[in-house]
Amino acid sequence: MNSFVFIIVFVFFGLNIHAQQNDTSFSKQELFDSLLVEGVREFDIPFKQRNYSKAINVLEEAVQIKPENANAHYYLGYAYSGLNAQYAKKLPLRNKELCIKASFEMQKVIKLDSTYAPKLILSPYSKITSEWGSLALMYLYNDDLDSMKWAFEKGKKQGGFSNFMIAFHRLLLNQCEKDAILFSYGDDSYWNLMYVQYYENYRSDVAVIDLGLLNTQWYQQLINNQKVLEFTQSPKAENNYYLVPFKDSIINIPIVKSSEAFLWNFKAHGSNPFYLYYGDVAMKNILIENQFRRNIYFTKGVAESSLYNMKSQFENQILLNWLNPLGKSEMGQKEFNQFAQTSLHLAPLCNQNSVEERQFLDNQRLAIASRIYYDWSSENNKENAHLLMRLLGEIAPAKKYPYKAENKIIMNQFRRVIMEDY
Numbered sequence: 001m002n003s004f005v006f007i008i009v010f011v012f013f014g015l016n017i018h019a020q021q022n023d024t025s026f027s028k029q030e031l032f033d034s035l036l037v038e039g040v041r042e043f044d045i046p047f048k049q050r051n052y053s054k055a056i057n058v059l060e061e062a063v064q065i066k067p068e069n070a071n072a073h074y075y076l077g078y079a080y081s082g083l084n085a086q087y088a089k090k091l092p093l094r095n096k097e098l099c100i101k102a103s104f105e106m107q108k109v110i111k112l113d114s115t116y117a118p119k120l121i122l123s124p125y126s127k128i129t130s131e132w133g134s135l136a137l138m139y140l141y142n143d144d145l146d147s148m149k150w151a152f153e154k155g156k157k158q159g160g161f162s163n164f165m166i167a168f169h170r171l172l173l174n175q176c177e178k179d180a181i182l183f184s185y186g187d188d189s190y191w192n193l194m195y196v197q198y199y200e201n202y203r204s205d206v207a208v209i210d211l212g213l214l215n216t217q218w219y220q221q222l223i224n225n226q227k228v229l230e231f232t233q234s235p236k237a238e239n240n241y242y243l244v245p246f247k248d249s250i251i252n253i254p255i256v257k258s259s260e261a262f263l264w265n266f267k268a269h270g271s272n273p274f275y276l277y278y279g280d281v282a283m284k285n286i287l288i289e290n291q292f293r294r295n296i297y298f299t300k301g302v303a304e305s306s307l308y309n310m311k312s313q314f315e316n317q318i319l320l321n322w323l324n325p326l327g328k329s330e331m332g333q334k335e336f337n338q339f340a341q342t343s344l345h346l347a348p349l350c351n352q353n354s355v356e357e358r359q360f361l362d363n364q365r366l367a368i369a370s371r372i373y374y375d376w377s378s379e380n381n382k383e384n385a386h387l388l389m390r391l392l393g394e395i396a397p398a399k400k401y402p403y404k405a406e407n408k409i410i411m412n413q414f415r416r417v418i419m420e421d422y
Helices: 002-044 052-065 070-084 088-093 096-112 124-141 145-157 163-175 187-199 217-225 278-290 333-344 355-377 382-395 405-421
Strands: 181-184 207-210 241-244 248-254 261-267 274-277 296-299 314-316 320-323
Touching: 002 052, 002 070, 052 070, 070 096, 070 124, 088 124, 088 217, 096 124, 124 145, 124 187, 124 217, 124 355, 145 187, 163 187, 163 333, 163 355, 181 187, 181 278, 187 207, 207 217, 241 278, 248 278, 274 278, 314 355, 333 355, 333 382, 355 382, 355 405
Parallel strands: 181 207, 181 296
Antiparallel strands: 241 274, 248 261, 296 320, 314 320
């Protein structure tokens, strides 16, 4: 009898302990989910209202509960970065420790899931580059060149500044004429261009200007102080934009060593009131004062609103666009074909897990496709269009280097039209 009672008691307590363990496990999952939702919620509200300190507190607790969750690490990394600099105007004040923490979290994401799709602006691969590039720029601003080089070295070791991106932007700079002015757009271009110019000391004759950072006073000062390019800075303003009384303005820019002029139909943003961004005023000053003494280039992907009707005078040079002040032009056929082959041979370096690197490779192929269409539309150049189409298929085939979904649709439609003609 006593033995029977003991067995019943033992089973009862065993079941009770098991139930408590299940309750604890379930409670941990609930707590993690709640913390993650609370941390992510901060990224769904306007920048100025975000409380990154709050996000860090809850997300740090979340990764303690579930250290294998890539989402929690990704948002925690972004929270560290957001606390470090909510806006580019605070970039010179960046904190090294927060940069290291943000980079560490992104490395953790890649280790947990190398194919992680970005939930915010950048993938973990590009975010690492952005963090260390921003820190390097802060050191450059403070004229601390040794620390700047350290930041580039550290960023490379942590997984930023990939071989593909460095080779791509080295080749891009090589395309520029001597002493050219190159307007870049976006984190991926600017930080990698900085690495090539300031760390590798390559093509420092080219004045690289980031259109996003140009909207800040400190960056315009940096460009002038570092002798990257001397120009009239935008007047100080409380906001990063100016209200202007005009919608359109024809700006006549004389072209040095030519009797002709560049007639620029410069349009303001918005409608009643119209406005110009702080950086737009600076870009306008640069073009007017340069008078095309130095060639002007733009990286691919610049927002249409930032081009102010210049796109119609771009010459497609695959990795970048050249602003031809005399009108729309096309690169010479032989030169274009040679460069198409050279640039496509970068494909094996492309990290297929990085959405940004895949987009850069797609941009190359789309730029070549644009020339194919131009040649195909010309009565005497159909054979060259066919040659370029064959190069795309042989050097960077879609089966080996898949297009992003939206680009795949474009290329499939394009291929069908061109190849049916043959």
